[in-house]
Amino acid sequence: MEWTTVLLCAIIVVATFLFWEFVARFTHKYVMHGFLWVWHKSHHSVHDHTLEKNDWFAVLFSLPSIGLFYYASLVSYNPYLLAVGLGILCYGIFYILFHDFVVHQRIKWRPKKSSKYLMRMIHAHYIHHSKHTKEGCEAFGFLFAPKKYEPAEFKQRKERQETQ
Numbered sequence: 656m657e658w659t660t661v662l663l664c665a666i667i668v669v670a671t672f673l674f675w676e677f678v679a680r681f682t683h684k685y686v687m688h689g690f691l692w693v694w695h696k697s698h699h700s701v702h703d704h705t706l707e708k709n710d711w712f713a714v715l716f717s718l719p720s721i722g723l724f725y726y727a728s729l730v731s732y733n734p735y736l737l738a739v740g741l742g743i744l745c746y747g748i749f750y751i752l753f754h755d756f757v758v759h760q761r762i763k764w765r766p767k768k769s770s771k772y773l774m775r776m777i778h779a780h781y782i783h784h785s786k787h788t789k790e791g792c793e794a795f796g797f798l799f800a801p802k803k804y805e806p807a808e809f810k811q812r813k814e815r816q817e818t819q
Contacts, residue, residue, distance in 0.1 A: 656734065664738040671742025672749075676798040679716075679750070683795040687712065692789040699787050705761075713747070720744045750797055754780070771805070779804035 687695035687709075698709035723740030727733040755761045757773070758780050766773065779800035786792045794800060 660734055664734050667735055667738035668742040668745065671739050672746050673798075675743055675746035676796060679746070680796040682716075688789040688792060688795075696789070699784060713751070716743075717747060720747065754797060775800045775802070775805050778806045 691712075694708040694711050696709075697707035720740045720743035723736050723743070727736035727740065753776070756764050757766070758777050769777075776797070779794035779796075782804060783792050783794040794804060
């Protein structure tokens with residue numbers, strides 16, 4: 656494979672990963688909090704079981720990646736479609752690590768040193784879960800959160816630094 660193909664595939668993987676945030680945000684807001692609330696509702700309620708109906712979304716969202724890997728490797732080889740499938744897979748892995756492990760602690764693990772970015776993302780997600788209905792929620796993304804979701808302790812530290 657030529658280096659230009661490898662470089663283009665790497666760009667496609669990164670671009671797909673970033674684009675998938677918009678797909679996830681749109682789907683979370685209009686599908687999960689819309690006509691498939693019947694699945695997602697389990698994620699906004701307190702329960703004591705390991706799996707929830709909401710976990711079906713992981714299966715559903717993996718299908719485009721699986722389909723692209725299958726088609727682009729076994730039906731008609733296409734490294735660019737494989738790169739798209741890999742970008743979607745990478746987003747899925749990030750989602751599981753961030754959302755399920757770091758935020759919801761399905762596996763008790765959280766980085767020892769939390770960055771401002773990580774704390775903003777976790778705080779935004781907690782604000783999203785402060786509502787237990789499909790209406791009135793905010794913060795639907797997983798990679799980006801506006802500064803308004805910055806936790807109070809970071810805002811206070813910044814204010815102290817600015818006044819000194």
